[in-house]
Amino acid sequence: MTIRCWCIALWVVAAVMVTAPPVAGQSASGDEGIPVRVLVTDLATQERVQAAQVEFTVPGEPRPLVRGLTGENGRFQFDAIPPGTYHLSVEALGYRTLADSVEFSGDEDRVEVRIELVPQALELEPVVVAVPTRSYLTRVGFNERRERGMGTYLDRDEVNRRATLQVSDIFYTIAGARVQQRSGPGRYADVTFRGGCVPDLFVDGVRTIRGTSVDDILSVHDVEAMEVYRGGLIPGRFSSANCAAIVVWTRHVEDEGRPFSWRRTLTAAGLFFGTLFLLR
Numbered sequence: 001m002t003i004r005c006w007c008i009a010l011w012v013v014a015a016v017m018v019t020a021p022p023v024a025g026q027s028a029s030g031d032e033g034i035p036v037r038v039l040v041t042d043l044a045t046q047e048r049v050q051a052a053q054v055e056f057t058v059p060g061e062p063r064p065l066v067r068g069l070t071g072e073n074g075r076f077q078f079d080a081i082p083p084g085t086y087h088l089s090v091e092a093l094g095y096r097t098l099a100d101s102v103e104f105s106g107d108e109d110r111v112e113v114r115i116e117l118v119p120q121a122l123e124l125e126p127v128v129v130a131v132p133t134r135s136y137l138t139r140v141g142f143n144e145r146r147e148r149g150m151g152t153y154l155d156r157d158e159v160n161r162r163a164t165l166q167v168s169d170i171f172y173t174i175a176g177a178r179v180q181q182r183s184g185p186g187r188y189a190d191v192t193f194r195g196g197c198v199p200d201l202f203v204d205g206v207r208t209i210r211g212t213s214v215d216d217i218l219s220v221h222d223v224e225a226m227e228v229y230r231g232g233l234i235p236g237r238f239s240s241a242n243c244a245a246i247v248v249w250t251r252h253v254e255d256e257g258r259p260f261s262w263r264r265t266l267t268a269a270g271l272f273f274g275t276l277f278l279l280r
Contacts, residue, residue, distance in 0.1 A: 033080030034104055036111045040074045040090060043116040048074025052092035052117070056102070059087060082106075088113075096120045140205065140249055141237075142225050151229040156251075159223045167214040167223060167248075174228055188215040193230060197243035204250055207240065214246065224251040 040052040050072050055064035065086065068076035083106030090098040095117035104111060137143050137155070146153040152174055154162065163169040168189040171177040181189045190213050192198055201208045203217065227247035229238065238245045 033082040034106065034108055034111055035077065035079060036081050036104070036113060037075060037077040038068070038070065038113045038115065040070050040092065040115045040117060042095075043118050048072075049092050049095065049117055050074060052090055052095075052115075054115075055089045056081060056086040057089065059085065059101075064089070090115050090117065092117055094119060094122055137225055137249065142227065142249060145227065145235060150233045150235065151227055154226045154228075156224055159220065159226060163220045163223075165220070167218050167220055169220075170226065171228075176230060177228075188213060191246070193244045195243070197230075199228075199244035199246045200238065200240055200242045202238055202245065202247045204248075205237075207238075214248065218248060218250070222250045223248055225249045 036056075038054050040049040040054070041047065042049055048070075050070060052070045052074070053067065054070065054076055055067045056078070057064040066078050066081060068078060070076045081104060083104045085101060085103045088098070088100045088102045096119075098115060098117060102113065135143075142153070145151070154170065159167075159170060162173050166189065168179050168191055171179050171191045176193050178192045178194075179189045180192065198211060200210070201212050201214060208217070226249070227238075227245075229235065229245045229247075231243060234242075234245045238247055
């Protein structure tokens with residue numbers, strides 16, 4: 001038997017044992033074919049390769065004559081392969097495919113074919129690793145203050161449930177708050193608390209001009225979260241000797257995929273000029 005291999009460092013050894021007796025229950029030679037036992041190992045480690053697919057194909061034929069899959073011991077035995085020349089193909093996960101030719105003369109009682117496969121790195125799909133980071137509301141201290149429970153805290157979902165058209169709609173559900181509709185076009189309203197208290201309004205940590213209503217500069221879509229404080233429970237960061245404070249954290253434009261918003265632009269301008277006025 002002769003074997004030709006065109007792959008460097010990948011070879012096949014055929015051991016012809018002419019003196020070995022036929023395997024029980026199988027024909028040893030003649031028209032019915034020759035028993036062929038295949039052993040597949042790793043070229044680098046010499047470990048036996050399981051689940052390697054071995055095929056013998058008659059040249060010119062589209063389908064293999066015989067096909068087998070090696071077991072845990074790296075072996076598979078074909079009961080009878082007729083004498084002749086065949087294309088040999090061996091495939092296994094994580095190894096280069098072997099393609100060679102082999103010839104069985106018919107003079108052997110039994111043939112053993114030893115195959116060494118060359119390992120090959122697997123190409124895997126890209127893996128996306130999500131690294132947890134601190135959320136926007138955590139960075140500004142919203143979540144920490146909510147755990148302390150000194151005021152009323154609303155996240156985005158709660159804001160959307162309570163506000164139907166205007167941000168001021170939220171305060172219909174907050175104890176002690178009073179919503180007074182303005183005359184004229186629109187549904188803008190002023191929010192006060194008991195005793196006529198006019199709350200300070202903070203937007204993204206910056207105090208606005210006294211008397212500014214949430215409806216003047218914000219829409220419901222702009223609000224990421226809200227904090228409402230009354231009396232002596234106002235945190236020092238938002239305390240200006242007033243009776244109440246409304247703290248609004250707005251959504252990030254880049255998070256929403258909205259590159260521009262006139263209302264947000266006007267809000268930023270109002271906060272800037274309001275700060276200048278307070279510092280005079």
